[in-house]
Amino acid sequence: MAKSVLSERQTLHPSELERRELPAEAGQSVRALAQEITVTLGASPAITTTLSDATLLRHIEDRYTELPEVVHQVMRAPATAAGVTVIGQLPLCDTELGTTPVDWRQAAEWAGDPDRASSSFALDVTMLLLARCAGEPFGWQGQQGGRLVNNIVPTPGHEQEQSGASSTTLLSPHTEDAFHPQRANLLMLGCLRNPDRVGTTVSSVRRVELDAAQRERLRRRELPILPDVSYGDDFDTEPAPAVATLGDDDGGLTLRFDPAYTPLDSADGEFLAAYDRLATELERVCITAALTPGELLLVDNDVVVHGRVPFTPRYDGTDRWLKRVNIRLPQRRRAAAEATENGYGQRVVAPFRTIRGNRS
């Protein structure tokens, strides 16, 4: 499968990307509300380690509705066939960030350290408020300690991995958590820092060209998709159900695709040819967003695969730093066949679903 062209693309925001403007005043009100909640609760490890503290969640749930209507408008799911939206621009000052942590553990630790002048806890709360406007934020018990807001930073020793901690290797286009039936419908990536304008790549299945036979083949459940390395690497004893690569949502094409974690060696030639064609097409329609600080990228994880171009990590405290939130859209339905999958024993941390459930 060719993977070479992505590294050549450095366009800031191609015109195919849907862009929505967050007015400065509205951005300020999001940050102000987050600040108010942060000050009320105080940063402490009990709250910041996973962000699942009941008081914090109650504040988010009770108050996100107070945000200006325009915030709710810009945070709705992407509306075009491209399946991605850039939202600009949250007010953010580089000096408030302090140094970029070296890994997700350090990011979580620093967020809970009241002695650090620069705590990213307020930004975590900001991300949760914004994500709650879009849908239900959730995490994974087995990823980044179950934290509801993930930190994406390049990490020493992980440069070549197929995970968000990598850097010098191309992060191949993939569906986030493709292995799991409860994977996110939307991903929100919030850019805190990106000094080298490292591009996030996105490709929509609704822009690819496949013939009828290829589509039909890719709709069949053919191969499993295994959990990625951020969940560990010991899944040999779990059942590995075959999944469909292509699906439908209200007549629109959807996909579930992660070749780096799919045992393609065991597929037959006809399937491989169709899969390869899909991969080539996804590369053809690939566009790159080089996020700037304060910008958010909303990715429709049912429609779009995302990746990242290779870059050289700095490891000097000024590295690229994104905050990532998984979001469930309760109104979305997935193929009934997925309901029987056990997701390799991986469990979601979905407190907002419980809160909503208790209300109704």
Ligand SMILES: [Fe+2]
């Ligand atoms: Fe990803």
